[in-house]
Amino acid sequence: MLRLISICAVAALLALPAAAKPFRLIVTDMEMPLVPNSVMELAEQEGYFDRAGVEVEFVRVQQTPLAMAAMRSGEGEMANVALESLLRATVEGATDLRAVMSPNRALPYLVAARSDVAAPADLAGKRFGIGRIGSVDHLLSMKVLEEAGVDPATLQLVALGQPQARATALLAGQIDATTIGIGTFAAIDDDPNVSTLIGVDAFWRAAPVLSKVNAVRRDTLAERGPEVQAVIEAITLAARDFAAHPDHWIAAMKKARPDVPEADLEMLAAAFAGQWSVDGGMTEAELAAAQDWLLTGEDFQGVAAQPIAAWADLGPITAVLAKLGPIDPATLPTR
Template structure:
């Protein structure tokens, strides 16, 4: 009798425990593996590049992985001339470029096609960007000697603008300034070297090479650094579609600029690899400081606009605020 009662109690306890455990099991939600959040696909920005020093920070940012860190993929599209660069941009086959204020005016004279988002490079009191040189056998040694002398330029360009404005700043009147169109830089250098051209305006570092080869420096924008600059620009449609990518791009470039400015001597292999500096200058050429976190001023824009209207290159005003934005600066 006792055994039967004990067996009954034991069975009841086992049944009760089972019910309790079953209830607990139902009350505890099943464990689930969290869904992994995949990072957004990096935006690809296609940058049309000329073989010019102004693009060095972009190459450094690429080499150091700074674009990747910002979630931006950069594809460089080489162009042999400003005309080829502009064709690629106009066709929508490139997204951004290094250009200048004059070029931007032409893009935006009818509708806003591109926006400047940053300075790429600017002249300083020690480092020129544009230089007017005389041929070694020309007998010209001063600005006065350039009166009435044909100066080789590319017409309707930043070269033409800086030629006029530099000489005017030094006292020459417009009728004393004579120019001749030699659009190809290589040809302009060769004609200057042979003496067939008595004078020419050349961008740095090609001006340094010409001087090393015997040309005579007459005037450059170290005296008037507000005149010499280049810009980073993007197509407006790309800016509107990928504002964060533009911001990330500039953060990466800024990081590269700080490294370059801190130690300009460590980039010779990159200069050679990308042909940013002529071979004979490697080892002696000093890299200029690059500007950080800035855009051209409204006064600079207004002067280029005034010059273009004086020359009959454009007939109406082009808005600074629509063409230049500081919104994406780091």
Template sequence: MTLTLPARGILSALTGLALLTTAVSAEPFRMIVTDLEAPLVPNSVMDLALNLGYFEAEGVEVELVRVQQTPSALAALQADEGEMANIAVDALLQLVAAGNSDLRAVVSPNKSLPFLIAGKDEIATAADLGGHSFGVGRVGSLDHSLSMKVLAEQGVDTDTLEVVTLGQPNVRAQALAAGQIDATTISIGVWMSLPDPEGLHVLVSQDDYYEAAPVVNKVNIVTSETLENRREDVEGVVRALVRISRDFAADPEKWVEGMATARPDVPREDLEALAEAFTQSWSVNGGLSREELEYTADWIYEGEDFQNVTRVETAEWVDFSVLDTILAELGTDEAMDAPTR
């Protein structure tokens, strides 16, 4: 068929419009993260899912937008500089309580803080800590308030503890190593960085710490508009994060290999030790358990910062539907990370 000049012009215009539509729909899905490089915690799945092609396998072009800390991540999301953001739960609750009703958590690729409690060898168990000195960042800080819950679960009368304010985790670790305090809460990374842990041991492992106080620290959120207009991409991202978490849980060496490339500055033996410590930490079912999220909200609302904050219900800040769609496709991994509803 021969086209006349007007017909050719119309066809050209339609073709251009089709190309423009394709270009718009193919825009990168921007994920805002609060680490400037792949972190030495399970949250690294976001970096590694990009590096190792998991997002690409789901048909989503993901771009990481790096900022520092939750306030910057929220500002970037609200400025339309990203479609998804990894933020702290308490900040999300604050926003929703203040009337920002279009934000929803859809997955938690690393729900728990990598906290453990370390102490002197002469303290055999956490239950023996009563009457001893315990280093904290400050009274009322996250490590202080959460650790008091954990120690109470271990049978410690926390009123008998001599609480010593020391500041940052590395300072607390140094004070412990120098014998200035009897025990403290630090991350697994800080524990491993101690040059000479002789005379010290772990009183509460990070898995036991989370079991005693299952507070979800961070979640990935999207706006209602993103969930409506780019749901397929949101599902692809969540599916990729679940798949890579399951692969790392099944074979920790895969995480070591991925991190060795992403973080060549970290000795391989440290990565291997971390991989072993993270055995039960992967969000193989997406990290959203209604029980844990409600426990988290209850704990947050007990804090001083939330004394005058309106209570919000789980349905106002969590959307389980994306993750439930993924789990219906992939099945539930019964080994860990129970997705209670």
């Protein structure tokens, strides 16, 4: 009898549905970032993923190469990566990767410099901090500085990794200038030895390029497509909320980052107006324009444009927007 009961118990357990695995989202920030990219983690904190019916688990790595490696090796289902790295992988033969949205199409970058660098022309021969050769900040910085009349060949490029490391090096006088997000700059802007050399608006005008996307593997789309759409839906709804109600973002960030002064959060909320990805963050035209720009760089010399369908899939965004409906930009605050 005991054996029969045991067999029945095992059979009953096997009949139960397997517990759903969390949908792992790989990010390259070691803590909640002070940029619109924070929308992903705030979507979890504020319950948007729960309401969309998807359990999300964050996997933290440093910089896009590790995020790409983690995603491709199956350590995560979706990764926030530089478009440049996704395109490079495609050019090198990858057929299994697709961009599906951009939670941070417009990175609020600026060029910060030591106080003795009064104008972009003063950068000739100076040490310029970058994340790494080929990183988003490196590529965008070179374009912006060229637009400002600086010959990139005259710079001493210093690879330092994460924005916080570059900001620390700038404060210590180990570099003369660097590109960082406005959130990172807010933590050091009270130091009299640093100042803004090229502001956020001027930076964006010089390089209005989609630079970060959330990518997945094709097998993830095939096997967990509804969860991919649910993640996009939750992030889009959170972005719409923060775009329409900047005070909601401030309140959420006060919980997530109590170390940041409220005055800085208020300044950042105003700076982010008009930058939230309220519609999934990428269109075919934006992807094509970004690819065209990337292909002008020396790292892609001689490389032909790749079909958008070879590295992006707009199907999930289309499905989400069909469900949520469009949003009227006139209803949203702007800078």
